[in-house]
Amino acid sequence: MIIQLSSLTRCFGSLTAVDNLTLSIPEGELFGLVGSDGAGKTTTMRMLAGVLDYTSGEAKILGCNSRDLTVVQGEIGYMSQRFGLYPDLTVAENIRFYADLFDVPAAERIARTRRLLTFSGMAPFTDRHAGRLSGGMKQKLGLCCALIHTPKLLLLDEPTNGVDPVSRRDFWRILNDLRKEGVTIVVATAYLDEAERCDRVGLLHNGRLLACDTPQNLTKLVKSNQRAPSLEDVFVELMGEQELAVPQPSIPQPAEQQPGAEASSPAVSLEQISKHFGNFIAVNGISLTVPKGQIFGFLGPNGAGKSTTIRMLCGILSPTSGKGSVAGFDITAEPERIKENIGYMSQRFSLYEDLTVEENIAFYAGIYRLAPDKRSERTEWVIRMAGLTERRSSRANELSGGWRQRLALGCAILHEPSIIFLDEPTSGVDPLSRRRFWDLIRTLARGGVTVFVTTHYMDEAEYCDRLALIYRGELVAVGTPDELKKERAVDGVLPSLEDVFIGLIEEHDRT
Amino acid sequence: MNLRRLKAVAKKEFIHVLRDPRSLMMGIGMPMMLLFLFGYALTLDVDRVPLAVWDQSQTVESRELISRFSGSRYFDLVLTTESYGRIEEAIDRREALIALVVPADFARSLSRGKKAVVQAIVDGSDPTTATIALGYADATTAGFSGDVSMKKLRKQSVQSTKFPALDLRPRVWFNADMVSRNFIFPGLIAVVMMIMAAILTSLSMAREWETGTMEQLIVTPVSPSELVLGKLAPYFCIGLLDLLLCIGVGEFLFDVPLRGSLVLLTVLSMLFLFGALSFGMLISIITKNQLLASQLGIVTTILPAFLLSGFIFPIENMPFPIQIVTHIVTARYFVFILRGIYLKDVGIGMMWPEVLFLAAFGVIVMTVAIWKLRKKID
Numbered sequence: 045m046i047i048q049l050s051s052l053t054r055c056f057g058s059l060t061a062v063d064n065l066t067l068s069i070p071e072g073e074l075f076g077l078v079g080s081d082g083a084g085k086t087t088t089m090r091m092l093a094g095v096l097d098y099t100s101g102e103a104k105i106l107g108c109n110s111r112d113l114t115v116v117q118g119e120i121g122y123m124s125q126r127f128g129l130y131p132d133l134t135v136a137e138n139i140r141f142y143a144d145l146f147d148v149p150a151a152e153r154i155a156r157t158r159r160l161l162t163f164s165g166m167a168p169f170t171d172r173h174a175g176r177l178s179g180g181m182k183q184k185l186g187l188c189c190a191l192i193h194t195p196k197l198l199l200l201d202e203p204t205n206g207v208d209p210v211s212r213r214d215f216w217r218i219l220n221d222l223r224k225e226g227v228t229i230v231v232a233t234a235y236l237d238e239a240e241r242c243d244r245v246g247l248l249h250n251g252r253l254l255a256c257d258t259p260q261n262l263t264k265l266v267k268s269n270q271r272a273p274s275l276e277d278v279f280v281e282l283m284g285e286q287e288l289a290v291p292q293p294s295i296p297q298p299a300e301q302q303p304g305a306e307a308s309s310p311a312v313s314l315e316q317i318s319k320h321f322g323n324f325i326a327v328n329g330i331s332l333t334v335p336k337g338q339i340f341g342f343l344g345p346n347g348a349g350k351s352t353t354i355r356m357l358c359g360i361l362s363p364t365s366g367k368g369s370v371a372g373f374d375i376t377a378e379p380e381r382i383k384e385n386i387g388y389m390s391q392r393f394s395l396y397e398d399l400t401v402e403e404n405i406a407f408y409a410g411i412y413r414l415a416p417d418k419r420s421e422r423t424e425w426v427i428r429m430a431g432l433t434e435r436r437s438s439r440a441n442e443l444s445g446g447w448r449q450r451l452a453l454g455c456a457i458l459h460e461p462s463i464i465f466l467d468e469p470t471s472g473v474d475p476l477s478r479r480r481f482w483d484l485i486r487t488l489a490r491g492g493v494t495v496f497v498t499t500h501y502m503d504e505a506e507y508c509d510r511l512a513l514i515y516r517g518e519l520v521a522v523g524t525p526d527e528l529k530k531e532r533a534v535d536g537v538l539p540s541l542e543d544v545f546i547g548l549i550e551e552h553d554r555t
Numbered sequence: 556m557n558l559r560r561l562k563a564v565a566k567k568e569f570i571h572v573l574r575d576p577r578s579l580m581m582g583i584g585m586p587m588m589l590l591f592l593f594g595y596a597l598t599l600d601v602d603r604v605p606l607a608v609w610d611q612s613q614t615v616e617s618r619e620l621i622s623r624f625s626g627s628r629y630f631d632l633v634l635t636t637e638s639y640g641r642i643e644e645a646i647d648r649r650e651a652l653i654a655l656v657v658p659a660d661f662a663r664s665l666s667r668g669k670k671a672v673v674q675a676i677v678d679g680s681d682p683t684t685a686t687i688a689l690g691y692a693d694a695t696t697a698g699f700s701g702d703v704s705m706k707k708l709r710k711q712s713v714q715s716t717k718f719p720a721l722d723l724r725p726r727v728w729f730n731a732d733m734v735s736r737n738f739i740f741p742g743l744i745a746v747v748m749m750i751m752a753a754i755l756t757s758l759s760m761a762r763e764w765e766t767g768t769m770e771q772l773i774v775t776p777v778s779p780s781e782l783v784l785g786k787l788a789p790y791f792c793i794g795l796l797d798l799l800l801c802i803g804v805g806e807f808l809f810d811v812p813l814r815g816s817l818v819l820l821t822v823l824s825m826l827f828l829f830g831a832l833s834f835g836m837l838i839s840i841i842t843k844n845q846l847l848a849s850q851l852g853i854v855t856t857i858l859p860a861f862l863l864s865g866f867i868f869p870i871e872n873m874p875f876p877i878q879i880v881t882h883i884v885t886a887r888y889f890v891f892i893l894r895g896i897y898l899k900d901v902g903i904g905m906m907w908p909e910v911l912f913l914a915a916f917g918v919i920v921m922t923v924a925i926w927k928l929r930k931k932i933d
Binding site for chain 2: 131
């Protein structure tokens with residue numbers, strides 16, 4: 045056994061981050077550790093890497109107690125969530141630095157560096173500073189640094205978090221090659237589609253291992269009659285058992301929407317809009333129309349220009365050229381009117397952690413200048429919608445990811461905007477909460493609210509009425525999910541959205 | 556200790572410093588700025604005290620007294636007036652710092668051999684300057700009064716050579732012209748090096764924590780001592796560069812004479828630098844946060860270096876408990892060493908307790924820093 049954990053527990057104060065974890069991983073296995081934010085994945089990975097000490101139980105890594113791994117340090121490759129790269133060092137300098145720290149002999153270092161660079165496709169970028177790499181490239185460079193000393197065991201903590209599908213697919217190709225070489229790999233991930241590619245998967249929730257088996261065996265746990273259940277169904281089912289006590293929030297219908305400046309005008313319309321930052325073209329001539337009440341999905345790899353576009357739509361950035369309107373207001377002439385009429389929720393959940401649920405809501409009610417009689421009504425509405433009735437006096441930092449996400453959404457729509465912009469609202473949230481969140485979104489859309497959402501999850505893209513794919517600042521495709529799939533169907537077989545996405549990007553790269 | 560790992564860390568750290576214009580600015584620009592600012596602006600010499608005069612006597616004698624004042628290089632006659640109101644106004648506006656009122660009976664009293672009284676009004680809101688100005692005034696009137704007595708005695712045809720009985724012939728050592736810059740400048744080197752060392756290094760380890768690279772370093776075989784010493788290397792070089800720049804500026808721009816040995820100065824500065832850098836590193840290791848580290852660095856190193864090192868404020872004048880506190884301020888010992896070498900050409904034989912303290916401080920702080928750098932997250 046490469047890894048042997050028995051009753052491994054780690055507490056932080058009163059919080060038990062990892063609870064009684066017993067697990068063994070044999071040599072050559074590709075093991076996936078799956079769970080949402082706060083499930084205990086990172087804590088577990090850190091204990092496996094010997095970076096963090098455990099509170100009780102035992103962890104043996106390559107036969108060594110994980111409290112002191114000095115002897116086997118050279119056999120372990122670890123990549124933390126933040127990749128551990130120095131932004132002001134070039135690709136080659138980063139690799140060289142780690143090679144020196146592991147005392148890799150010069151000849152071996154040169155050969156190994158060349159091999160890793162070719163194998164990760166990083167060879168053309170050796171002189172680029174790590175800080176100027178895209179998310180996907182940073183992740184590959186992080187992997188090269190973790191592999192420079194030819195480890196037997198590779199520990200990866202959410203390596204593909206926030207990375208676009210193309211880079212994710214490349215990354216998993218590399219992992220598969222490594223597995224063939226006999227490297228034992230443990231990878232923590234929030235993406236369940238990635239977990240399906242592992243030999244075995246452990247489902248972690250609130251620090252406890254809910255289940256651990258091969259993906260095939262796990263899906264047998266769910267008795268589904270219509271279709272083949274996915275790992276996500278397994279997760280939702282297993283977690284559902286755990287969270288029976290939590291009442292399903294009843295979603296009140298939002299109040300009647302006031303018509304915009306013109307009742308018939310689209311919610312969002314953009315004409316040849318561009319944004320340049322110096323020589324860099326972040327957004328290049330995008331034209332879009334989103335009718336009222338639609339859920340519009342905005343997809344694209346990191347750095348494609350999604351956030352820049354959203355910022356222009358919200359009136360935070362002014363475009364270099366082109367024109368557009370949001371909720372009937374011009375984005376260059378009336379940005380302040382736009383801000384009053386939209387709701388915006390970013391991936392960072394702009395809640396004040398040290399304020400309670402009610403205090404957070406009261407703060408946003410003040411900012412949006414809600415009339416006093418309206419205030420209590422809307423507060424009740426948000427609390428019911430988020431299912432926080434029993435936790436209204438809890439501080440925001442005591443809430444789990446799903447609660448916080450719903451509260452943040454509630455704060456963003458407190459003033460009953462006709463359009464809401466959601467920037468990666470579900471990243472890092474567990475599957476059950478994600479499903480609840482999308483229920484909310486659909487209810488809002490039925491009430492006439494236009495939803496403009498960006499996401500990395502392809503299954504979420506399926507929930508959208510229409511999709512736009514943006515890549516390198518340009519609009520690559522727009523259409524309903526079915527339209528997009530049909531365009532790329534081979535012999536009548538519809539590809540998955542992920543394949544569509546990857547195909548379109550590769551096509552764009554060739555031209 | 557593995558030399559290759561040490562070199563790898565040092566090399567990486569050099570790249571950080573060279574590629575980050577801010578750290579170069581902090582490491583070289585800021586010390587130079589401090590040096591010029593303090594070198595030019597900070598002077599304790601009171602020259603050309605602005606003087607107001609009300610001569611009520613209007614006699615040869617009174618004019619002679621006033622010309623002694625206005626002719627000396629310590630006073631600058633800015634105002635001659637005929638009322639207290641005008642004197643008050645001049646002092647309020649800080650046009651004059653000292654006012655001399657010669658009474659109407661001045662010449663009469665002198666000629667009758669009686670004691671003549673001259674009033675001096677001093678602006679005491681700045682006690683240091685006031686004291687010095689009064690001292691000058693005292694000396695000037697004493698000289699005048701001595702001459703008056705001599706003249707009288709001569710008139711009474713007494714043998715002039717026998718008088719006066721006492722004549723002090725002062726001989727100032729080490730700083731013959733008593734230029735305060737010569738006294739301040741060596742201390743300034745200590746302050747500059749302390750600031751540079753503490754701020755730069757206090758950021759360095761904290762940055763590793765903040766960018767998340769520390770977690771990655773923990774899983775490599777690099778040892779705490781390799782990491783700490785490797786990280787110090789570039790800052791040590793910057794420190795030496797600063798020292799040379801300081802000595803150069805002192806020599807060629809401020810004309811501060813270096814009487815002692817340059818080699819001894821350099822060697823002991825390296826010793827001080829090592830301690831100061833280690834201290835900054837210790838702060839960085841404990842706080843793990845750049846903002847906190849730099850603030851703590853300012854409070855724990857720069858303030859003591861300014862206030863408690865004897866650089867400007869003499870330690871002998873401080874209250875006893877604070878005098879005790881100054882003993883743990885390394886800059887105090889370094890200021891002493893620098894002044895000794897710069898002004899008095901003192902050899903190491905006279906300074907060994909200070910040298911020993913600096914060495915012990917460096918070694919202890921470095922040991923604690925390495926010990927505190929646990930390769931764990933908690």
